[in-house]
Amino acid sequence: MREITIVGGVYGEVCDFPRNQTIRGSAGRSAVALASEAKTSLFAFIDSEMEREFRAICNNNNVHETLFSREDPIWFRYRHPLSSPVRYDTNKEYTLGSEVTADQCLVFGTIENRPEVHANNVVYDPQNVNTASSFSSNGSKANSVIYVVSLLEGKVLTQCEEPKNIASKIMTFDNVTGVIVKCGPLGAFVTDRNESEWVPCFPSTKVYKIGTGDIYSAAIALFHLLDGVSLRDSAWYASAAVSRYVESPIERLLFEKKDEIVNIAKRMMDQKRPYQPKSLSNKKVYLAGPFFNTAQQWLIDEARETLQGFGLEVFSPIHDVGEGAYDEVASLDIAGIDASDIVLAIVDGNDSGTLFEVGYARGRDIKVIAIAESCDEQNLTMIRGSGCGVAGDFATGIYAVCWELLADD
Known part of the structure; x- marks a missing residue:
């Protein structure tokens, strides 16, 4: 042997x-x-x-x-x-x-x-x-x-x-x-x-x-x-x-x-074969998710840093716009979605703002990957039905974003 x-x-x-x-x-x-x-x-x-x-x-x-x-x-x-x-x-x-x-x-x-x-x-x-x-x-x-x-x-x-x-x-x-x-x-x-x-x-x-x-x-x-x-x-x-x-x-x-x-x-x-990798440095990700307590903010920070570690540009509302009046924040966030190649959405908790961002992006035919680690399947009906990718854990969601972007063009 x-x-x-x-x-x-x-x-x-x-x-x-x-x-x-x-x-x-x-x-x-x-x-x-x-x-x-x-x-x-x-x-x-x-x-x-x-x-x-x-x-x-x-x-x-x-x-x-x-x-x-x-x-x-x-x-x-x-x-x-x-x-x-x-x-x-x-x-x-x-x-x-x-x-x-x-x-x-x-x-x-x-x-x-x-x-x-x-x-x-x-x-x-x-x-x-x-x-x-x-x-x-x-x-x-x-x-x-x-x-x-x-x-x-x-x-x-x-x-x-x-x-x-x-x-x-x-x-x-x-x-x-x-x-x-x-x-x-x-x-x-x-x-x-x-x-x-x-x-x-x-x-x-x-x-x-x-x-x-x-x-x-x-x-x-x-x-x-x-x-x-x-x-x-x-x-x-x-x-x-x-x-x-x-x-x-x-x-x-x-x-x-x-x-x-x-x-x-x-x-x-x-x-x-032959394979030539595409660059991720010219791609932009809109990071959607709640940030209203320590756990939520930690996950947003972790997702942002991990995506940036792969060379991606990340638009994160809490980091790039911050908090403010609704008539100021909403328009800037929507502009961020319009300028992005894909949306990564953390949908645990069914935050209304995150779900709106997902729906808006799909209406604009922008791809969406949703991370749903503890979300009931019935709450994913519209997300799955509108063509979003759904990942059951953080790592899978991050890689799904990268693979979607590398498959583009």
């Missing part, structure tokens, strides 16, 4: 909504996902609080674990799947006891000091926006290294801003044979020693984003290292795998239907 070695972190993860609590981390999640396709060996730290449960997870999924002791548990709390997590631990440093030697290896950056790895072929994911380091920075060596980085990680590693420049710079690192720079809803830029191309982010009906980077890197390891698929085609397959995972985040089942993932990717390749 084929073999793969995984080196990385095992941590606790809590998401407030949609509610979820699990012990995974990058290495744990990838090991569970890949165990159905290869003999999987895992090297990671664990503490006594998590050890029993995680060993049971490994045993149930045929993961061969080598776990090194750390004193305290490490947990990450996410308010929603797009939020920056809050980390809970004592910030102690740990060093893995010995180096890891393997043939095919998937390596993740860790909170603990990453062990020295010696391997034939490696897929390397730095996993840390603030302190991303190169694979060889701790003495690790491999005959071939594929880097899978987020745009922000790439910027830290190279001091470059654009995906193509980031990839070019990383290609000069020791024994690097390929680079993938992930750019959120815009897709990913992929390059090897021969060619480069963009690969789209595949749309989905739900977006549970926690762990998607882990699954993406695991898919690259599976298709490229184990199956021998070209890096560029593997990136298409990885995007398809992630689109399946975000709708049903159960890692152990993901690659059991690998053929379905490949078929999804091939259909998308037939439709979109």
Whole structure:
């Protein structure tokens, strides 16, 4: 049977909504996902609080674990799947006891000091926006290294801003044979020693984003290292795998239907290859929603900052108009809708102003995505009936806006 070695972190993860609590981390999640396709060996730290449960997870999924002791548990709390997590631990440093030697290896950056790895072929994911380091920075060596980085990680590693420049710079690192720079809803830029191309982010009906980077890197390891698929085609397959995972985040089942993932990717390749991402920076979103108490204002702020983080221009009535007389505020808000490409409406609570903004936008044939996390279905009749998209959670609604705008033109 084929073999793969995984080196990385095992941590606790809590998401407030949609509610979820699990012990995974990058290495744990990838090991569970890949165990159905290869003999999987895992090297990671664990503490006594998590050890029993995680060993049971490994045993149930045929993961061969080598776990090194750390004193305290490490947990990450996410308010929603797009939020920056809050980390809970004592910030102690740990060093893995010995180096890891393997043939095919998937390596993740860790909170603990990453062990020295010696391997034939490696897929390397730095996993840390603030302190991303190169694979060889701790003495690790491999005959071939594929880097899978987020745009922000790439910027830290190279001091470059654009995906193509980031990839070019990383290609000069020791024994690097390929680079993938992930750019959120815009897709990913992929390059090897021969060619480069963009690969789209595949749309989905739900977006549970926690762990998607882990699954993406695991898919690259599976298709490229184990199956021998070209890096560029593997990136298409990885995007398809992630689109399946975000709708049903159960890692152990993901690659059991690998053929379905490949078929999804091939259909998308037939439709979109060659792919060139469109810019979101010239698109404007009208953010509709109530802002009359702390919880409502927090959600408006969170939506605005998240959309801006994707490069979108956001018109938010409370931020861009403020409160005032109805005959002044209403006309300015309506002008904001008229000038926007899409409306993101938070409809929980059935605020009358928000519902008016939704109806006005649809009357002007402006697209609307409604976030309805706790809204009775009967209250969505006119929203659905007028052609609005409806998302059952915050992260799905944000991505739905991006995909609608990228599909325009």
